[in-house]
Amino acid sequence: MQPNVVSLVSIGRHPQSGRARRAEQDGRGVELGLKLAGEKLSVLHVGNPEEPVLRQYVGMGLPAMTVLKQDETADAVPALSDYLQQEKIDIVLTGVRSESGESSGMVPYLLAEKLGWPVVARVADIVSIKDGVAEVLLALPRGQRRSVTVKLPFIASVDNAAAPARQSAFGPGQRARMESVNTHGEVDQIRVNWQEAPAKPRPKRLKTVKAKTAADRFKAATAKPQGGSGKVMKNESAAEKAKAIFDLLIEENVIR
Amino acid sequence: MSDIIRRDPRREWIARNRLHPLHDSVANAVQGEVRGPSGLLRKNPHQVGSIGPNGLKRIDRLKGNAVAGVGNKRSAANQETVLPLHKVDNPDFYIVVVPDMIGGRLSGHDKDILGLAHTMTSTIEGTGAVVAVCFGESKEAHYDLAGVDRLIHLSASEYEGFAPEARLTALTHIEAQLAPKHWLFPDSIHGGSDLGSRLAARLGERPATQAWQVSSEKTVCRGAGGSLDITRQTPRILMLLEECGEAIDETRHEALAIEVDGISVSEPALQDKGLMDVDPSAIPLAEAEFILSAGNGIHNWDQFHKAATILGATEGASRVAVDDGFMPRFRQVGATGTWVTARVYLAVGISGAIQHMQGIGQCDKVVAINTDAGCDMVKRAALSVIGDSEEILAELMLLAQARKKGSQEEQSDAA
Ligand SMILES: Cc1cc2nc3c(=O)[nH]c(=O)nc-3n(C[C@H](O)[C@H](O)[C@H](O)COP(=O)(O)OP(=O)(O)OC[C@H]3O[C@@H](n4cnc5c(N)ncnc54)[C@H](O)[C@@H]3O)c2cc1C
Numbered sequence: 285m286q287p288n289v290v291s292l293v294s295i296g297r298h299p300q301s302g303r304a305r306r307a308e309q310d311g312r313g314v315e316l317g318l319k320l321a322g323e324k325l326s327v328l329h330v331g332n333p334e335e336p337v338l339r340q341y342v343g344m345g346l347p348a349m350t351v352l353k354q355d356e357t358a359d360a361v362p363a364l365s366d367y368l369q370q371e372k373i374d375i376v377l378t379g380v381r382s383e384s385g386e387s388s389g390m391v392p393y394l395l396a397e398k399l400g401w402p403v404v405a406r407v408a409d410i411v412s413i414k415d416g417v418a419e420v421l422l423a424l425p426r427g428q429r430r431s432v433t434v435k436l437p438f439i440a441s442v443d444n445a446a447a448p449a450r451q452s453a454f455g456p457g458q459r460a461r462m463e464s465v466n467t468h469g470e471v472d473q474i475r476v477n478w479q480e481a482p483a484k485p486r487p488k489r490l491k492t493v494k495a496k497t498a499a500d501r502f503k504a505a506t507a508k509p510q511g512g513s514g515k516v517m518k519n520e521s522a523a524e525k526a527k528a529i530f531d532l533l534i535e536e537n538v539i540r
Numbered sequence: 541m542s543d544i545i546r547r548d549p550r551r552e553w554i555a556r557n558r559l560h561p562l563h564d565s566v567a568n569a570v571q572g573e574v575r576g577p578s579g580l581l582r583k584n585p586h587q588v589g590s591i592g593p594n595g596l597k598r599i600d601r602l603k604g605n606a607v608a609g610v611g612n613k614r615s616a617a618n619q620e621t622v623l624p625l626h627k628v629d630n631p632d633f634y635i636v637v638v639p640d641m642i643g644g645r646l647s648g649h650d651k652d653i654l655g656l657a658h659t660m661t662s663t664i665e666g667t668g669a670v671v672a673v674c675f676g677e678s679k680e681a682h683y684d685l686a687g688v689d690r691l692i693h694l695s696a697s698e699y700e701g702f703a704p705e706a707r708l709t710a711l712t713h714i715e716a717q718l719a720p721k722h723w724l725f726p727d728s729i730h731g732g733s734d735l736g737s738r739l740a741a742r743l744g745e746r747p748a749t750q751a752w753q754v755s756s757e758k759t760v761c762r763g764a765g766g767s768l769d770i771t772r773q774t775p776r777i778l779m780l781l782e783e784c785g786e787a788i789d790e791t792r793h794e795a796l797a798i799e800v801d802g803i804s805v806s807e808p809a810l811q812d813k814g815l816m817d818v819d820p821s822a823i824p825l826a827e828a829e830f831i832l833s834a835g836n837g838i839h840n841w842d843q844f845h846k847a848a849t850i851l852g853a854t855e856g857a858s859r860v861a862v863d864d865g866f867m868p869r870f871r872q873v874g875a876t877g878t879w880v881t882a883r884v885y886l887a888v889g890i891s892g893a894i895q896h897m898q899g900i901g902q903c904d905k906v907v908a909i910n911t912d913a914g915c916d917m918v919k920r921a922a923l924s925v926i927g928d929s930e931e932i933l934a935e936l937m938l939l940a941q942a943r944k945k946g947s948q949e950e951q952s953d954a955a
Contacts, residue, residue: 296765297764297765297767299765299766299767302767381765382765383764383765384764384765385763385764386749386763386764386770387749387750387762387763387764387765387766387768388737388747388749388750388763389733389737389749390737390740390741390746390747390749393737393738393740393741394741396741397741397742402705402809402810403738404810405704405734405737406729406734419813421816422702424729424815425729425730425827426823426827426828426829427818427822427823427824427827427828428815428816428818428829429815429816429818430702430812430813430814430815430816431812431813431814431815431816432702432810432811432812432813433810433811433813434809434810434811435809438809474746477772477773478770478771478772479770479771479772480763480768480769480770480771481768481769481771482767482768482769483762483766483767483768483769484769486752486783489783494789494790499602514906514918514919514920514921514922514923514924515922515923515924516913516918516924516926517923517924517925517926518913518926522927522928522931522932522934522935523935525925525927525932525935526925526932526935526936526938526939527935527939528923528925529886529907529909529923529925529932529936530936530939530940530943532884532905532907532922532923533830533851533884533886536643536830536883536884536904536905537643538829538830538852538853538883538884539830539851539852539940539943540815540852
């Protein structure tokens, strides 16, 4: 049985040029959805159905996508949760964080809370789906992976570690159907009061030395690594020395 | 009347005249400040210092800042300064910080957030306490120095490892018990941002994410993929970027434990199946957690590669090992190679040239295996083993293999 998978997509933003583009993580979400559901994958966007960037998502090999028509200032979550509640859906895929707007990464969590589904964050891959239980690989820092099982239906945010999005074909993308659904979203009231400005570069933290005297400052500026802080094993047997190292490795949890 | 400076010309004359029979008594009698005729402070250079055992005058110009030499090494070691204790009795409000605790210890990011929490409490009316909520096993010994006024340590097994749902349940209990003014999370990939988002969704609060400039009124956070600065009122839940505040370093804190009871954790929907075995050589060197690094002191390269495989470590090398053709260039650690961030760096036969040390500046625990006890790597290392690399690696491999066998037997016993 093929699962019903929905990929939520947004309008990305190229980090250098600032142009609208296929969002990096959303593209990976669609790729993962294609792997799980093939052409049956539904791709969902909330916003303007005329947006040309959306064609790049359908150009990945889909006949159609759905757009919940809504004003830009409106909150996407109520429209999404209403729509998702109507359909019979097993897996919802989103990006971790959008490349435009607030970029808070809250959409999967808010949807999960509304729908009462579990949310799995930073998915690298969905390995298998068997008897209504999915085995999911999470991307951890330092290239590590964690395996987690979760019952359907669930929401997953797709990490940059997932398989990259395939190339989008321009022609099929233009020919694909855009099914737009009218919704009336409410204006995001909290956001109206925010001030937005282009990001300022953050000041680098300076290494300040809190020294009381000139001699202390001099010492801080010129100090070489001081000896005697670590443990030194000299006369023990090789086995004892190796054991000490091994104990440290186990204590630090780097050996499993 | 006491404002008028009275001079005694005769005493002054005796004090100037070192050959006068009364000179000693006059000079020694003048203690404390001496004012000149115009009211300027005068120092008597003849009174500085003391006469040494050889009759030579000795002047200590270091004012107690002498580098710990051979003689007074012990006294320097004992000289641990005790920072003033910051006490909070009956706090009016709480600010709760949920640190990442990578490897069971507070990270630099966590400490910055604790510091920020203190700057926030100081600007809010009333006395506030900073609470840290730590899950799982903790190896941190210095909560007090990091600025933790109150500590909630939940070490039960259900919070161990990957347990976002159980942790969320605990946090909602804490919310009910303490009603914190703010919740601060690190906006990190180590679980902080996940947990913060879960709590925000559960409590129906709109959090500030990627916040980097925070006061008790205003918050500046990054939006639109880091290209936008959003200025907004400070919400209750904040997820903070690195270097958002200054870590505490001048006070000690109580770190009193707070008990939270009555947490009932239900069966989680996400079942942790454990970490996967990833090929350590596929992890980029800059990200690797555990690096086994080879230098000029390695002579048996087959053994070294085998040891890396058995220990599950990512391989690194010093420049000499790379230049000699034993290791590929992308494995080089150091100034002209990769700057690594490993938690454990096992340096085998590396002398610790400054160009190499720059590359491992961010490593937590350095372990050195070297034949030379005086080399710089040994000085940097938390544990140094003096001996031949080949012998020690062989013993290490034996230990690792024995452990692997043991855990396999356990599994087959359980099955
Ligand atoms: C511009 C410039 C840039 C550089 N950039 C880098 C860089 O990015 N990275 C880098 O690593 N270097 C760099 N170097 C080189 C650096 O200065 C050192 O030459 C190099 O790091 C030394 O490597 P080593 O410690 O492996 O070798 P050595 O200095 O030869 O040290 C070998 C160590 O192995 C020990 N030993 C010997 N036999 C055994 C044994 N059987 N068992 C155990 N221990 C043994 C010895 O006691 C010694 O401590 C740079 C140099 C320059 C000039």
